[in-house]
Amino acid sequence: MNFEKIPPVETPKELLDIAFRKAREKVTKKDFKGKPAERARDKGRVKIDISAGYIQSRLRKSMKDFPSFDHLPEFYVKLIDLTLDLGALKKSLAALNWAEGKILFFQRTYSKKVSAAREYETIQKQTKEFYGRVSSVLKQIKNNIEYLNECRKIMKTYPDIKDRFTVCLYGFPNVGKSTLLNKLTGTNAKTAAYSFTTKSINCGFLDGESPKKETAIQVLDVPGTLARKEKMNLIELQAELVLEELANLVVYVFDATETFPLKDQIKLYQKAKKKRPTIAYLSKQDILSKEQFSEFSKTLPEVEVISFEKLREQILSKRR
Ligand SMILES: Nc1nc2c(ncn2[C@@H]2O[C@H](COP(=O)(O)OP(=O)(O)OP(=O)(O)O)[C@@H](O)[C@H]2O)c(=O)[nH]1
Ligand SMILES: [Mg+2]
Incomplete structure (x- = not known):
């Protein structure tokens, strides 16, 4: 549409x-x-x-x-x-x-x-x-x-959603969701070093494939969400809606660069996991210090830190 x-x-x-x-x-x-x-x-x-x-x-x-x-x-x-x-x-x-x-x-x-x-x-x-x-x-x-x-x-800001296998990039504000969308799909969504850059839903197709292709994987980058019960703003509620209505798979983006406390990010991750099959992805790996890596692994031992290429493969393997 x-x-x-x-x-x-x-x-x-x-x-x-x-x-x-x-x-x-x-x-x-x-x-x-x-x-x-x-x-x-x-x-x-x-x-x-x-x-x-x-x-x-x-x-x-x-x-x-x-x-x-x-x-x-x-x-x-x-x-x-x-x-x-x-x-x-x-x-x-x-x-x-x-x-x-x-x-x-x-x-x-x-x-x-x-x-x-x-x-x-x-x-x-x-x-x-x-x-x-x-x-x-x-x-x-x-x-x-x-x-x-x-x-x-x-x-006019509504995304043109297609009936395809859909991946939702989900997580706190400013963790790198839009950057990841651009990398996965070749789109040009706005990214910036502040929270709530994304105010509506961005859309792309994995590897820049044509949406006409039956097997194309739709990737939706949604606004960042703070795990605030009852207090979500309209922007955040859009992210919820995508999760509830469209996502076949969630890529939950973690940011260990101290933007938001990991324990808060984990709460939202647990919530996503209850709703949809979820892959955890640690962003900004290129700028993380050794301490930040080990802090992350210590706090979330069940999450395997995967590379971008591995993430792409995992998304492909999860397609229906
Ligand atoms: N070095 C580095 N910086 C990154 C990476 N991913 C994102 N960033 C930076 O982090 C900031 C936030 O990135 P966005 O992609 O806008 O984050 P977002 O999660 O879409 O943010 P909201 O739309 O506000 O929720 C930007 O300044 C990016 O350039 C990464 O892998 N490495
Ligand atoms: Mg964004």
């Missing part, structure tokens, strides 16, 4: 400016015949139809651009629920639908009014009134459009 391509929803001002401009252009280009009142009537109807038609089609398009929530895989439903207000999102989409219906109603009403009008001034007045009504409808959904654009920004 690719959320990256959801285009922005036009603001009321943009919609109105373009709709009225299109209507103006159309009447200037078209050759109207008959008496002044007849011409004004025809022009009025064209203006109403062109502007209403444009706005309705744009609103309909925006509604379609958002995914249909009834057919989304469970993971995305939960991710949306976690990162957005699903109720408000649905309400905002329903507001676009409401506006489309209202504009259609005014289009019909004012088309009839203009057709029935005899006086030039009345026709002008009705057309202006129609524009006013349309503007007012769009102003009423201004907040909804703003909210949809906020949702769009967040949804």
